[in-house]
Structure formats: structure tokens, C-alpha cells
Amino acid sequence: MFIGHFAPAFVAAAISPSGPKLATYFIAAQLVDWGFFSLALFGIERMRVDPGATVMVPLDLYYMPFTHSLLGTGIWAIAMAGVVLVLNRNLVGGLLAGMVVMSHWVLDWVTHGPDMTIAGGEEAYGLGLWNYPYAAIPLEAGITLAAFAFYLKRTRGPIGPPLILLFVLTAFQAINWFGPQPSAAGPVLYLQALLAFAIATAFAWWVGENRYFVRRGGLATTAV
Numbered sequence: 001m002f003i004g005h006f007a008p009a010f011v012a013a014a015i016s017p018s019g020p021k022l023a024t025y026f027i028a029a030q031l032v033d034w035g036f037f038s039l040a041l042f043g044i045e046r047m048r049v050d051p052g053a054t055v056m057v058p059l060d061l062y063y064m065p066f067t068h069s070l071l072g073t074g075i076w077a078i079a080m081a082g083v084v085l086v087l088n089r090n091l092v093g094g095l096l097a098g099m100v101v102m103s104h105w106v107l108d109w110v111t112h113g114p115d116m117t118i119a120g121g122e123e124a125y126g127l128g129l130w131n132y133p134y135a136a137i138p139l140e141a142g143i144t145l146a147a148f149a150f151y152l153k154r155t156r157g158p159i160g161p162p163l164i165l166l167f168v169l170t171a172f173q174a175i176n177w178f179g180p181q182p183s184a185a186g187p188v189l190y191l192q193a194l195l196a197f198a199i200a201t202a203f204a205w206w207v208g209e210n211r212y213f214v215r216r217g218g219l220a221t222t223a224v
Helices: 003-014 022-029 031-041 070-088 091-111 133-154 160-178 187-208
Strands: 046-049 059-063 212-214
Touching: 003 022, 003 091, 003 133, 003 160, 003 187, 022 031, 022 070, 022 091, 022 187, 031 070, 031 091, 031 187, 070 091, 133 160, 160 187
Parallel strands: none
Antiparallel strands: 046 059
């Protein structure tokens, strides 16, 4: 799952007027993937190309205990919540950011094959929705569009930036779904993933700078 991970980010930003802006929640949504691909660059966590892994994604994510185990994700979530709490001095925003990080494990558990662990042990879990493209594609697109629409409904501002963000996310997802599959795992693939996350976050920052909450009485606040 790629853009589906940003659905919780849109929702969190939409319900926290005094919390961090959208870009912070975008970072939270993919934080463990930021961690995974960064660690993979140094061989600490590992993946390989395996056409038989799942129908949609030919990647065997066979060693990622520090980022994609339930325990590992929980530690990243606590760290993210703590950073947001310190920097934004907002308890609700910190809790939401932590929950967005945890949502990553849940969504990956639904879509991945059995490569998600509880604490990095041998037993792995995953419902394998990636083996059913006609279910996985509508689900990911649907939750993303629904969360995006909810965010727009709860905020005000020029429509251009969020539509461009949606276009960028859709383009990345289309490449992921229908573009050429990687022939090998390595630094180029890892850096491409990190670049995609950075671009998405940059556009989310732009959107957050141009969206406003409208409180009762017509007063606006910029914290989105």
C-alpha cells in the first residue's frame, strides 16, 4: 500500500484544528517506510525481488523487524508522538500522530503477504490483499479519496494545491501499480522510494500552508 497510508493522515489533519499541519501527518503515515528504506541502504533491514511474493507486488520483505514488526512500529509511533508533543505542545496532535504511525502496520497487515511480525520473530502475518487486485485497488483508492474529501470538507482554502497533491499521489500510485516492476532490490530502488515520500510530503506541506479551519462564528485558524 502506498497512497492508502495517507488516508489516516488526511483524517488526522481534518480533526485536529490546533494540532500539527498536514505534512507532519504525512511523515507519520510513512515513517516506518522512511525507516525501512533508510535502514535497507545500509543492509540493516532487507528485501528482495520475488515475482511470486504477491500478484501485485513482486517484493519479498523478508527482514524488517525494526520498522514493520508490531513492536517496532509501536516504538516509532511513541517517538513520533513525543516529537510532536514537544515541538507543537499539543497532546491531541501527538496522540493522533502516533496513531497515524500505528495505522501503517494495520494497513500493511491487510495488504501484505505474511511478512509482518509481532516482535521480529519467525512467525509472520499478512492477509495478502495484494493477491486480489480487483479488491486491493478499489480499497486503496476508495479510502484515500474518502479521507481526502473529508479533509477538504473540514477545511477552507484554494482548491488548486490539494488537487495537485491528489494528482501527484495518484501518479505515484499508477506507476506503482502499472509501471515496470523492479528487476532487483538495491540502493536505486530505496532512494527512489525515499524521494517519492519526500515529494509527497513537500506537496502536503504546500497544501497545509494554504488550508484553514473555519470555526463557528466565521473565525479561521491556519493550523491544518
